[in-house]
Amino acid sequence: xxFQLSTHRYARLAVALTTTVVLAAPSWAQxxxxxxxxxxxxxxxxxxxxxxxxxxxxxxxxxxxxxxxxWISEVGNRLTAAIPAExxxxxxxxxxxxxNQKEINAFALPxxxxxxxxxxxxxxxxxxxxxxxxxxxxxxxxxxxxxxxxTKGEKxxxxxxxxxxxxxxxxxxxxxVIANGSQLGLGTYFLKYSRExxxxxxxxxxxxxxxxxxxxxxxxxxxxxxxxxxxxxxxEFLSDHPNPGNRTARITEEARSLQVxxxxxxxxxxxxxxxxxxxxxxxxxxxxxRGQAGTGRNTPVGTSGRAVVxxxxxxxxxxVYRPADFFTVAVPDNWRPAGGDDTVTYAPEGATFRSxxxxxxxxxxxxxxxxxxxxxxxxxxxxxxxxxxxxxxxxLRQQSGWRRAxxxxxxGLVSQLSNVSEVTGQQEYVSLTTTYLRNGNxxxxxxxxxxxxxxxxxxxxxRVRQSLELQDR
Numbered sequence: 102x103x104f105q106l107s108t109h110r111y112a113r114l115a116v117a118l119t120t121t122v123v124l125a126a127p128s129w130a131q132x133x134x135x136x137x138x139x140x141x142x143x144x145x146x147x148x149x150x151x152x153x154x155x156x157x158x159x160x161x162x163x164x165x166x167x168x169x170x171x172w173i174s175e176v177g178n179r180l181t182a183a184i185p186a187e188x189x190x191x192x193x194x195x196x197x198x199x200x201n202q203k204e205i206n207a208f209a210l211p212x213x214x215x216x217x218x219x220x221x222x223x224x225x226x227x228x229x230x231x232x233x234x235x236x237x238x239x240x241x242x243x244x245x246x247x248x249x250x251x252t253k254g255e256k257x258x259x260x261x262x263x264x265x266x267x268x269x270x271x272x273x274x275x276x277x278v279i280a281n282g283s284q285l286g287l288g289t290y291f292l293k294y295s296r297e298x299x300x301x302x303x304x305x306x307x308x309x310x311x312x313x314x315x316x317x318x319x320x321x322x323x324x325x326x327x328x329x330x331x332x333x334x335x336x337e338f339l340s341d342h343p344n345p346g347n348r349t350a351r352i353t354e355e356a357r358s359l360q361v362x363x364x365x366x367x368x369x370x371x372x373x374x375x376x377x378x379x380x381x382x383x384x385x386x387x388x389x390x391r392g393q394a395g396t397g398r399n400t401p402v403g404t405s406g407r408a409v410v411x412x413x414x415x416x417x418x419x420x421v422y423r424p425a426d427f428f429t430v431a432v433p434d435n436w437r438p439a440g441g442d443d444t445v446t447y448a449p450e451g452a453t454f455r456s457x458x459x460x461x462x463x464x465x466x467x468x469x470x471x472x473x474x475x476x477x478x479x480x481x482x483x484x485x486x487x488x489x490x491x492x493x494x495x496x497l498r499q500q501s502g503w504r505r506a507x508x509x510x511x512x513g514l515v516s517q518l519s520n521v522s523e524v525t526g527q528q529e530y531v532s533l534t535t536t537y538l539r540n541g542n543x544x545x546x547x548x549x550x551x552x553x554x555x556x557x558x559x560x561x562x563x564r565v566r567q568s569l570e571l572q573d574r
């Protein structure tokens with residue numbers, strides 16, 4: 102369901118990631134890479150990458166599967182810990198996320214955020230090949246190739262670069278960029294790397310792999326796999342990461358000078374590929390461009406853009422949040438906040454999506470907002486609020502009258518509604534709760550769940566409603 106109404110803005114949460122420690126392998130006659138000149142500061146890389154990554158997370162269909170995400174982070178953290186000391190930047194924070202997209206591609210943004218298309222994992226033949234593309238992308242970040250390449254183009258400033266990244270990903274030309282296969286703007290000036298930088302990333306990537314415990318020849322195998330599956334035009338990954346010449350031979354030559362430190366393979370690759378294949382097909386670039394892809398853990402069905410949504414049931418344990426200075430609320434501790442412009446939603450992983458109107462839709466969870474009051478009659482103001490919601494949800498129907506309820510120690514009203522989800526196309530159960538704030542405005546809580554899960558979620562909605570504490574004056 103998609104609701105956009107109220108007057109308060111809410112903050113987002115930040116997540117801190119840690120990495121494991123990996124012993125470095127000794128270096129023999131390996132090639133020494135000199136990072137290119139760069140007029141930008143390390144903090145510029147971090148700022149640019151974080152801004153662009155936030156936009157990617159809002160606009161692209163991330164897989165958000167706990168097991169697969171855990172595995173890809175384990176591989177990524179091993180590689181991160183194996184970056185040679187001279188290329189480390191303490192300010193950088195590497196994160197690893199999977200885009201639920203069919204095309205073969207991967208990219209890392211300045212400062213460390215890395216995104217791998219599901220199609221890349223589907224195409225790989227081993228964990229080592231996946232680690233190979235990750236080590237390659239990680240090397241671009243460690244060598245600061247994005248801002249180094251921008252350094253060569255004196256007309257670029259960091260603000261303009263950030264604007265180009267964000268614009269290429271989701272702004273003005275996003276539809277045409279993605280529809281034409283240029284995944285997430287990787288064809289932009291500063292992220293479409295030169296052959297010189299590609300060669301550096303190949304070599305440093307091979308070194309990182311060996312230090313982490315992966316056979317670096319797997320990187321060469323990866324490029325063979327990509328070329329073999331790319332078709333006549335070649336996959337997008339190779340258009341953004343051009344072959345510097347004799348790529349396979351050069352990686353193989355470098356591998357001979359490296360000693361692999363142990364065996365980093367987690368043994369989970371086959372299980373992860375099987376898990377992905379059991380989720381149904383991934384979205385195509387064209388579907389994403391048309392807005393047919395949600396941003397939660399989901400599987401598209403047919404060609405209509407509808408999704409099958411799988412989420413964990415509400416936890417019996419509660420976590421307290423203070424989304425605004427005038428109230429606190431406790432929600433199941435496996436629900437997470439997702440702040441909109443003027444509302445806050447608490448939902449399980451995989452239940453939030455980009456709506457057709459550009460806002461946020463959710464299939465399970467609760468949303469809080471504030472609407473203008475004015476009549477002094479709560480039922481009349483609640484009915485007016487309901488009519489406002491119905492304008493954006495043509496299938497919304499009131500299934501019961503208003504019943505009285507205690508909401509944060511104040512008189513409140515609750516009504517049961519029905520709707521058809523724009524995400525799944527299925528019937529959903531909706532519970533609307535309202536009460537007055539001291540200033541006469543209406544605080545509302547909307548609970549949403551699929552109709553066949555109504556009993557389970559209605560109990561959760563009641564617990565959330567009972568936990569509300571209002572502190573407005």
